[in-house]
Each structure stands twice: as C-alpha cells, then as structure tokens.
Amino acid sequence: MKIAIFTDTFSPDVNGVAKTLKRFTDYLEDRGIAYRVFAPKSSTNNLFSTEIHRFRSLPFFLYPDCRLALPNMLHVKEELTQFKPDIIHVATPFNIGLCGLHYAKKLNIPVVGSYHTDFDKYLEYYDLQFLTKLLWKYMRWFHRPLRKIFVPSIDTMTHLKKHGFTNLEIWPRGIDCSVFHPSYDQQSIRDKYGIKEKYILLYVGRIAPEKDVMLLPSIHAQLPKEIQNDVHWFVVGDGPQQQDLKKQAPHNMTFAGFLTGTDLAHAYAAADLFVFPSSTETFGNVVLESLASGTPAVCANAGGVRGIIQNQVTGLLCERKNIAAFAQAIQTLLENHPNRKEMGWNGRNYALTQSWESIFERLLENYEDALQKTQVGLLA
Numbered sequence: 001m002k003i004a005i006f007t008d009t010f011s012p013d014v015n016g017v018a019k020t021l022k023r024f025t026d027y028l029e030d031r032g033i034a035y036r037v038f039a040p041k042s043s044t045n046n047l048f049s050t051e052i053h054r055f056r057s058l059p060f061f062l063y064p065d066c067r068l069a070l071p072n073m074l075h076v077k078e079e080l081t082q083f084k085p086d087i088i089h090v091a092t093p094f095n096i097g098l099c100g101l102h103y104a105k106k107l108n109i110p111v112v113g114s115y116h117t118d119f120d121k122y123l124e125y126y127d128l129q130f131l132t133k134l135l136w137k138y139m140r141w142f143h144r145p146l147r148k149i150f151v152p153s154i155d156t157m158t159h160l161k162k163h164g165f166t167n168l169e170i171w172p173r174g175i176d177c178s179v180f181h182p183s184y185d186q187q188s189i190r191d192k193y194g195i196k197e198k199y200i201l202l203y204v205g206r207i208a209p210e211k212d213v214m215l216l217p218s219i220h221a222q223l224p225k226e227i228q229n230d231v232h233w234f235v236v237g238d239g240p241q242q243q244d245l246k247k248q249a250p251h252n253m254t255f256a257g258f259l260t261g262t263d264l265a266h267a268y269a270a271a272d273l274f275v276f277p278s279s280t281e282t283f284g285n286v287v288l289e290s291l292a293s294g295t296p297a298v299c300a301n302a303g304g305v306r307g308i309i310q311n312q313v314t315g316l317l318c319e320r321k322n323i324a325a326f327a328q329a330i331q332t333l334l335e336n337h338p339n340r341k342e343m344g345w346n347g348r349n350y351a352l353t354q355s356w357e358s359i360f361e362r363l364l365e366n367y368e369d370a371l372q373k374t375q376v377g378l379l380a
Contacts, residue, residue: 001367002034004085004109006100008069008092010039010052014258015206016285017116020173021091025051027360036083038076038096040069053079055096071099077107085109087367091116093142105145112370113143114150114171115160118303121280125209136163147370150363152283153304169366172307173283174356175292180265182294182348189234189270193254197232199334202271202295204264204286205278207239212277212300214241215323217248219275222327227334228252236267268293272340273333279320281305288354291315291347296340298329314347 009015011022021037028035029051040057053076057069080103088104090097090113097113104111120136123129143149143165150171151157157168189195207213216235220228233253235245246255259267268274274290279302281287287308290297297315299305309315316333318325333340 001087001364002083002085003028003367004036004038004080004083004088004100006038006088006090006092006096008040008057008094008096010037014260016173016283017091019285023174023356024360024363027356033364034083036079036085038071038079038100040096057095069095071096073099073102077103080107080109087112087371089113089367090146093139097142101142101145110371111146112148112150112367113146115143115156116152116282118156118159118280118282122210125280140164147373148366150366153307155304155306156282171363171366172354172359173285173288174354174359175288175351176356177292177348177352179262180268180289180292180351182269182344184262184266184269186270189266193234193256195232195234195254197252198230199232199272200234200270201231201330202234202236202267202274202290203276204236204259204267204274204289205276207235207237207242207245209241210278210280211239212279212321213239213245214248215277215321215326216245216253216275217250218323219277219326219330220250220253222323223331227331231330231334234267234271236264264289265293268295271295273298273330274315275326275330276300276305277318277321277326278305279303284308287315288351292351294344294348296333296343296347298326298333310346310350314343314350 007021009018011018025035025037035051037052039054041054055069055071076099088100088109088111090100090111101111120132123131148167148169149165150169151160152172157170160168203216205211234256235253236256236259238258268290274295274297276287276297276299279300281303283304287297287299287305291314297309299309299315299317300320301317302320309317311317316329318329
C-alpha cells in the first residue's frame with residue numbers, strides 16, 4: 001500500500017496531531033510502507049526528505065499549531081502522478097487538506113480522513129459563536145467524500161453523529177511507555193528549578209483560552225492555606241495567555257516553556273498530580289502521558305479525556321470549570337498518599353495496554369477496508 005498524507009500540521013510542531021502523524025510515518029518507514037506527506041513549512045526547523053513536501057504557510061488564528069499553507073498545486077499533482085498512492089489521508093480541513101481532497105477527486109484516488117479538533121468548541125472561547133452554523137456546514141461538506149473518518153474517542157464520535165456524520169471509526173492514540181515511565185530521578189527536576197515544596201502539581205499543554213488554563217490560579221486560591229504552602233505548580237507549554245497567566249500566578253508557579261522527550265517525561269514522573277482543566281479535548285495525549293508516568297490526573301469531565309481517565313481509579317474527573325471541585329479533588333488526593341499511589345500504578349498499567357503498534361496496525365486494516373467499500377457520504 002502507498003499512502004499520501006495531507007496535513008496542516010506536522011513535526012516539529014508541538015501538538016497532538018503533529019506528534020501522532022510523525023509517529024505514524026515512523027511506523028510506516030520501519031515497515032517499508034511507501035508514503036508521502038504534504039505539510040506546511042513550520043516556524044521552527046523543518047524535517048524535509050523525498051517523503052515530506054513543505055509549503056509556505058501562515059498561522060491559523062483559531063489554532064496557531066495548524067497553519068494556512070499555500071500549496072504549489074502543480075507540484076502536488078506531479079508528485080501524486082509519479083507516486084501513484086493507493087489512498088489519500090486528509091488529516092486537517094484547511095488548505096493542505098483541501099488540496100488533498102481536490103486531487104483525490106480529480107485523480108480518482110480513494111480518500112479517508114481524520115478529525116482531531118472540535119473547532120466549534122473553540123469558537124466560544126474567542127467570541128465567535130456566530131460562526132458555528134457556517135463552520136458545521138463547511139465541515140460536513142469537507143468530510144462528505146471521505147470513505148472513513150477516523151476520530152480519537154467515543155466522545156468525539158458521539159459529537160459528530162449528532163451533526164450528521166457517518167462512516168466514523170475510532171482511531172485512539174498510543175503511548176511510548178519506554179519514554180514515559182515513573183522511574184526517572186524525581187529529585188533532578190526539583191534541583192533544576194529550585195522546587196522546595198512537598199508536592200508538585202503539573203500542567204502540560206498550550207497556554208490558551210480553549211485549555212481553560214486561567215482557572216489554575218483560582219484553583220490554587222481555593223486550596224486550604226496549608227496545602228497552598230505545600231504545593232508548587234509546574235507549567236509546561238507556551239501560548240497566547242502565558243503573560244496573563246504569569247500576572248495572576250501564585251508565587252509558587254514555575255513556567256518551564258516547551259519540554260520534549262525525556263525532559264518532558266522527567267516532569268511527569270516528578271509530579272504528584274497532573275491537573276488539566278481543558279474541556280475541549282477530542283482525546284488528551286498529555287493525560288495518557290501522565291498516566292504512563294505513574295502520575296494520577298485531575299481533569300475536566302468532558303471531551304475525550306473521559307475515555308482515558310477511569311474516575312476514582314486512575315484519577316478524578318471534575319465538573320468542567322468548577323474551581324471548587326478541582327480544588328477539592330487535589331486536596332483529597334494529596335491528603336491520601338496510599339490512594340494516590342494506587343491510582344498512579346493503575347494509570348501506568350492502563351498505559352501499558354495502549355501501544356502505538358497495535359493502534360497503527362488497526363489503522364492500516366481500516367485503510368484496506370476503505371479501499372473495498374463503496375463510497376458513502378454524510379447524511380444531509
């Protein structure tokens with residue numbers, strides 16, 4: 001099978017979509033499966049090879065991790081004509097994705113796609129709710145020709161079914177438990193960042209409105225005074241609200257910026273709890289990374305996160321945006337060390353069952369199935 005992937009975000013971009021697709025292309029390469037990736041040029045260093053084709057781009061205002069590219073259509077057509085892919089996978093619904101959809105139709109190549117981001121939920125955070133109907137009209141049009149639409153969670157599947165989508169398949173995310181594990185030297189993070197407090201509360205993700213990250217200072221303020229003095233917040237990531245968060249942050253909040261690889265894994269392993277208030281996740285890669293590291297998670301009871309966290313077993317789920325509920329959950333787990341440790345081991349054991357290899361094998365099986373199917377569109 002030869003696979004052409006069209007995406008508006010790819011490594012070295014730091015987001016779930018880009019990292020998942022890079023994992024997938026690594027998997028394809030290891031198994032000698034031919035592929036081509038069409039992606040925007042990134043604002044940072046770019047991977048380039050005969051398999052990866054890059055185009056000039058600008059950041060998309062709603063989601064800067066995805067970029068609006070200006071693909072060279074003639075170059076794309078020439079490459080596809082020479083490569084002769086068996087299937088096209090459009091991973092995002094913007095310019096590069098549109099380019100892939102266009103040539104799938106024009107060259108009569110079977111096309112599938114994946115849905116990664118609930119942009120309709122993002123609109124509320126940017127006061128753009130009036131665009132909701134137009135957005136769903138476009139999304140239905142874009143996804144209608146796809147033989148299969150891969151979604152990361154049952155929650156996302158349910159959400160799309162309500163909007164008339166069909167041909168939906170679950171494509172969850174995996175975890176590399178050889179990188180994310182509890183066995184790192186936990187003291188090294190404390191020494192590096194001068195952390196003296198008893199507990200570390202970790203947040204990893206974009207510092208942006210849709211992540212509800214500005215709730216963190218309020219959650220801290222709701223904690224009992226003795227716990228406030230015992231915790232240190234460790235924030236990993238960057239984004240448009242970083243300066244606002246710094247202004248409101250308690251004195252015991254460290255901003256580490258972007259961390260990757262073993263640096264990031266060290267942070268997860270050193271934390272006592274992972275606190276993630278976002279209610280807009282279609283999956284929640286960072287939550288799975290936390291569980292793999294033996295760190296229980298306190299998360300919003302919303303979105304794809306609900307499919308990862310087993311409440312009271314691997315962490316606690318709180319009503320979205322309920323500051324008091326988050327503070328109470330943190331207090332409950334910090335005051336019960338045996339329960340917290342048990343949840344950590346439960347999370348690690350769950351993560352061990354979520355290997356990338358089995359997930360990608362299933363995706364290839366779905367590709368094969370899509371090639372056999374008569375095309376069926378979305379409901380009107």
